[in-house]
Amino acid sequence: MAKQAVQDLANTLKVLDDPSRLAIFDPLMRGVQCNCELGASLQMPMNLISHHLRVLRDAGLINARRDSTDARWVYYSITPRALNQLRERLGSFLDPQRIQPRQPSCGPRGVSAKMRIMGRG
Amino acid sequence: MAKQAVQDLANTLKVLDDPSRLAIFDPLMRGVQCNCELGASLQMPMNLISHHLRVLRDAGLINARRDSTDARWVYYSITPRALNQLRERLGSFLDPQRIQPRQPSCGPRGVSAKMRIMGRG
DNA sequence: GATATATTTCAATCTACATTGAATTATATT
DNA sequence: AATATAATTCAATGTAGATTGAAATATATC
Structure with missing residues (x-):
């Protein structure tokens, strides 16, 4: 795997490795959410939710849309394309078929290859 | 998703999110490796390789086996069961079918639900 | 027993980043 | 214009963890 691909995958995993952020991502995986809903159900302060949503947005995993009648309300949702790409990258990287x-x-x-693999396995 | 399941998944992602460690995991995904091979191909010092391998082992993702004729040689490999479990957990968590x-x-x-979703989308 | 080899562990150092609390921004209502 | 609301951003603080360099451990050879 190319160095850059490894770096990119690590970066994406880093976005999802924080328990709080993953806890936010989970309800988003079910459907559209807004900051106050996430905050209420996860018992997290609004500003922290905002911070984590920013990280997810910057990573391209989610997008935001403002309410058409009152722009103070912002709804967040998963970016389907990014989700599918992530699934593919992970699927490829963790493909058991790679193992030979x-x-x-x-x-x-001075020890033959066959001898080596035998033993206390 | 249960809080504990989120925590566990985050922990596993945390194990894989470091570029150096992921770079080590990659060749392991192709087959058995030993410390010096990984060190040589990845241009990483032996002790750092050892450290990362320890983290991967403690997470249950890889196991170690000593050479039967010279115990100084240690061979590392992916743990198939852990790999499959990880694939399942990720597959479930990132399942696009969840999105409704x-x-x-x-x-x-005072705005109806239907009105709300329409707009500048 | 001395020396060499492969690996592991230890601990100091430094960077990354989550969280907290405050401030700011943008929008709506009166 | 003043006030309220929803969210965002900022910056200080503290924790986590990668890396480096040294030391230790275990094993093999002479």
């Missing part, structure tokens, strides 16, 4: 029998290129000298 | 049309329970007063 393999002999490390190092080890004790 | 939804009206937030808040918003401007």
